Amino acid sequence: MNLVRITDISDRVLAETALRERDTRLRHTAANVPGAIFRYTLYPDGSDCVTDMSQGGVEIWETDIRTIEQELAAIWALVPAEDAAALRASLQQSAETLQPWRTQWRIQTPSSRLKWLQGMGRPTAQPDGAVTWDCLVLDISDRKAAERRLEQSQMRLRLALEAGQISCWEHNLISGQLSGVGDLSSGQWQPDEWRVGAEMGFAVVHPEDRERVRTEVEAAIAQNTDFVLEHRLVDADTIVYCAAVPSVMPAVNRRKLSGSRWMSPSAIGLMWRCGPAKHFSALSTTALNIRSSSSK
Numbered sequence: 001m002n003l004v005r006i007t008d009i010s011d012r013v014l015a016e017t018a019l020r021e022r023d024t025r026l027r028h029t030a031a032n033v034p035g036a037i038f039r040y041t042l043y044p045d046g047s048d049c050v051t052d053m054s055q056g057g058v059e060i061w062e063t064d065i066r067t068i069e070q071e072l073a074a075i076w077a078l079v080p081a082e083d084a085a086a087l088r089a090s091l092q093q094s095a096e097t098l099q100p101w102r103t104q105w106r107i108q109t110p111s112s113r114l115k116w117l118q119g120m121g122r123p124t125a126q127p128d129g130a131v132t133w134d135c136l137v138l139d140i141s142d143r144k145a146a147e148r149r150l151e152q153s154q155m156r157l158r159l160a161l162e163a164g165q166i167s168c169w170e171h172n173l174i175s176g177q178l179s180g181v182g183d184l185s186s187g188q189w190q191p192d193e194w195r196v197g198a199e200m201g202f203a204v205v206h207p208e209d210r211e212r213v214r215t216e217v218e219a220a221i222a223q224n225t226d227f228v229l230e231h232r233l234v235d236a237d238t239i240v241y242c243a244a245v246p247s248v249m250p251a252v253n254r255r256k257l258s259g260s261r262w263m264s265p266s267a268i269g270l271m272w273r274c275g276p277a278k279h280f281s282a283l284s285t286t287a288l289n290i291r292s293s294s295s296k
Helices: 010-032 056-061 065-070 072-076 081-097 141-164 198-203 207-223 277-294
Strands: 036-042 048-051 101-108 114-125 131-139 166-172 177-183 190-197 227-234 240-248 255-258 261-263 266-276
Touching: 036 056, 036 081, 048 065, 048 072, 056 065, 056 131, 065 072, 081 101, 081 114, 081 131, 114 141, 141 166, 141 177, 141 190, 177 198, 190 198, 198 207, 207 227
Parallel strands: none
Antiparallel strands: 036 048, 036 131, 101 114, 114 131, 166 177, 166 266, 177 190, 227 240, 240 266, 255 261
């Protein structure tokens, strides 16, 4: 008599199918992430390896996945010597502390492009003493280039302000705070960043001009219009100077600050030392001309 045993494996088949579908979804997600997703392992003897590299790694390192996973030394060779030591040190520190890894470094790709990369990952200690990270590496070259352009622009602005002995300022109409670059409060230009309350800003205005300046500024704010002022400053030695103050109310980021009216949340302007007080009348005419031109 032959006996046949029949086992219902429906649940196992369903589980295996679900696992395959999940794996497919994960791979599809990894392939569409703007960066490289992979597992990095650092062994106790200092050797390392990469596994499960996503397609994004091909775009970043400009080589195939097989090379990345099997010839990791070639990938390390793309890192400039001055960055390699810091990169390895960041990984070693993360391995020792089991704290999340996050750092930036450069690579020189096979096409001779210099790229900035940012890497991050969470370490997990293994029973054999190794440490693994599930990593994400992003190409941040465009962001670094933008930061560099911003730094250069800020440097040119500072040089221009210094050459013209000009103070660039912003008045936050919500908090009332004044901040800027280039300090003229002493009558002499200083290359300092500063931040004061509005009342402190009015305090450097000559007492005879203070009420007029306050009135004109408040009127411009109420009407949400650009303005040009000219007033005198008093330095620590009580020497009187004139200052021209053109200002604009940026149209960007305007919001409803008063009822249903849309107003700019800040006023941005310049201030420069025009000369001794005896020139005040002549410079007032210049300020009016600037105001007239800006309104056209």
